[in-house]
Amino acid sequence: MPEGNMLLKNYIEIEVTKSPVVAVYPLKYMRDYESMPQEKVISKSVFTCQDGFNEDSPTCGFQRDEKGEKIFDSQGFCCKCGAADFFGLGKEVMRGVDCLPFNLNSGSASAHCLRFPGRWYSGYEILQYYIYYEIKVEVYELEGNNNKKRKLKYKLTTSTTDRIKKSPDNKFLVKIIGDFFPTQPPPVYNNVYLVRPTPNRPQANNELRVRVLEGISNWMLIEKNQFTLDGTECNKIGVSYAAFRRENGSCSKQIGSCLKNQIEHFYLRDIERIKKGQPTQNLLLPKGDFQESWDKQNNTQMILFIEGSMSTLITIEMDSAEIQFLTMLGQGKFILVKINNFESHSGSGKFEAHILNKSSFAAEFNLGFSCDQNVLPISGQKLFLNQDQLFIFKSSVNVVSDLGKTNNLCNVTLSDAVNNVLDFAQITFNTTDVVRISPQGNGTYYNENNSTLKKPLIEVTCNQKCPDFWDIFCHFSTKCLNNGFKTLGTGLGILVIFLELFDVVALFVVLHNLQRKKKNNNKKK
Numbered sequence: 001m002p003e004g005n006m007l008l009k010n011y012i013e014i015e016v017t018k019s020p021v022v023a024v025y026p027l028k029y030m031r032d033y034e035s036m037p038q039e040k041v042i043s044k045s046v047f048t049c050q051d052g053f054n055e056d057s058p059t060c061g062f063q064r065d066e067k068g069e070k071i072f073d074s075q076g077f078c079c080k081c082g083a084a085d086f087f088g089l090g091k092e093v094m095r096g097v098d099c100l101p102f103n104l105n106s107g108s109a110s111a112h113c114l115r116f117p118g119r120w121y122s123g124y125e126i127l128q129y130y131i132y133y134e135i136k137v138e139v140y141e142l143e144g145n146n147n148k149k150r151k152l153k154y155k156l157t158t159s160t161t162d163r164i165k166k167s168p169d170n171k172f173l174v175k176i177i178g179d180f181f182p183t184q185p186p187p188v189y190n191n192v193y194l195v196r197p198t199p200n201r202p203q204a205n206n207e208l209r210v211r212v213l214e215g216i217s218n219w220m221l222i223e224k225n226q227f228t229l230d231g232t233e234c235n236k237i238g239v240s241y242a243a244f245r246r247e248n249g250s251c252s253k254q255i256g257s258c259l260k261n262q263i264e265h266f267y268l269r270d271i272e273r274i275k276k277g278q279p280t281q282n283l284l285l286p287k288g289d290f291q292e293s294w295d296k297q298n299n300t301q302m303i304l305f306i307e308g309s310m311s312t313l314i315t316i317e318m319d320s321a322e323i324q325f326l327t328m329l330g331q332g333k334f335i336l337v338k339i340n341n342f343e344s345h346s347g348s349g350k351f352e353a354h355i356l357n358k359s360s361f362a363a364e365f366n367l368g369f370s371c372d373q374n375v376l377p378i379s380g381q382k383l384f385l386n387q388d389q390l391f392i393f394k395s396s397v398n399v400v401s402d403l404g405k406t407n408n409l410c411n412v413t414l415s416d417a418v419n420n421v422l423d424f425a426q427i428t429f430n431t432t433d434v435v436r437i438s439p440q441g442n443g444t445y446y447n448e449n450n451s452t453l454k455k456p457l458i459e460v461t462c463n464q465k466c467p468d469f470w471d472i473f474c475h476f477s478t479k480c481l482n483n484g485f486k487t488l489g490t491g492l493g494i495l496v497i498f499l500e501l502f503d504v505v506a507l508f509v510v511l512h513n514l515q516r517k518k519k520n521n522n523k524k525k
Contacts, residue, residue, distance in 0.1 A: 330363020349397030
């Protein structure tokens with residue numbers, strides 16, 4: 001048959017399918033937060049309300065840490081009616097408690113205690129996203145009359161974590177070359193924290209368990225400036241005993257004055273907006289097409305389906321009599337491959353590989369990763385190494401589960417430009433449980449190095465306990481004896497001066513009356 005009129009004996013048909021494109025946001029666990037701290041009020045008298053750290057039995061009692069030691073400031077604080085209130089000349093209301101005249105019994109003081117009822121949320125820092133998708137390539141041979149019968153010959157799947165695939169007979173090759181990002185890339189969440197109902201917490205109440213089961217619909221994004229990471233600021237998420245007890249002028253304010261802007265407040269405000277048909281501000285789902293995780297119980301990663309078009313450039317190479325290609329195939333090997341043991345969701349998992357190009361020329365290599373389900377996908381890499389170059393590749397490693405696991409497995413392959421495997425490494429590593437941190441509930445302070453400080457940052461002074469100089473009952477009941485004697489001495493001094501002035505005035509009046517009487521007698525004569 002003359003050249004140019006040759007026909008293919010069997011035609012082929014290639015189908016390429018791309019999965020939905022998602023942005024995967026790894027999450028770094030921070031700590032747990034009580035969504036709605038509460039202030040408990042106990043009515044007492046001015047003589048029985050106790051709030052000192054050295055008291056044997058303060059009115060609020062002590063909260064204790066895991067070692068059974070008293071938590072500083074967990075004893076709350078007392079508010080007491082003053083002397084002016086006793087004589088009916090005061091404010092009449094003291095932090096929501098009526099001060100009645102001539103009352104020194106129950107109701108003349110109140111103890112205010114901070115309590116955490118058990119609706120805990122976990123807080124996470126949202127890390128930089130990575131793009132994930134899969135491309136499935138199916139190759140069919142067409143047979144029979146008019147090539148109507150299809151026979152599947154190859155089925156290859158490549159992805160952003162393994163960007164090159166080759167058929168078992170080495171006659172078909174698929175490569176991902178690159179992507180064309182949409183005009184509006186996925187958002188970056190640098191200024192917010194993610195909070196979600198905490199799973200598997202023994203202290204959780206029934207309402208929180210329901211929210212956990214409802215999944216991602218109750219996740220929220222809240223600005224970072226709404227949090228206090230050391231628990232020393234009022235009206236912020238994470239407020240703890242220190243801020244509650246040391247609130248400036250607490251006894252002159254209303255109950256709950258230190259416990260505003262909590263997670264529950266943000267949640268309820270968004271629920272109310274939904275009822276009114278208004279856009280939400282903090283709930284996650286209305287902000288995009290998010291999905292929960294690989295495992296609904298343990299996974300703490302966030303997935304966003306990307307809207308719009310995101311094209312990918314791939315190449316398909318096949319062996320045929322009409323098409324030939326030549327590729328310089330390098331020789332390489334692993335010198336070192338390792339993954340360290342780390343705490344789940346701590347951001348400290350690290351992969352490191354030392355790769356040597358043994359070829360006498362520059363060559364292309366590919367790193368491929370295949371890990372078990374507990375390990376988040378590690379992106380595959382294309383490498384161009386010079387002759388005899390030793391290259392060190394590093395990448396972060398994250399896991400799905402909050403719980404620790406031994407013998408996590410990752411298989412790492414080094415292949416040449418057409419996916420011939422040059423070297424293979426199998427790595428096992430261990431992860432430990434997420435260490436849940438709740439400074440909000442243990443009353444400790446944290447410095448910049450996250451080390452615990454056992455003592456308070458600021459001592460409560462007598463002037464802070466009793467801001468009213470004339471409140472002699474407060475001075476003596478809070479053991480501020482110096483201020484008490486100052487008030488008593490000042491009062492006695494004023495009384496002495498008043499008596500002296502009274503004597504002078506009385507003498508003046510007597511002399512004046514005598515003089516008038518004398519004048520009247522002279523007129524009668």
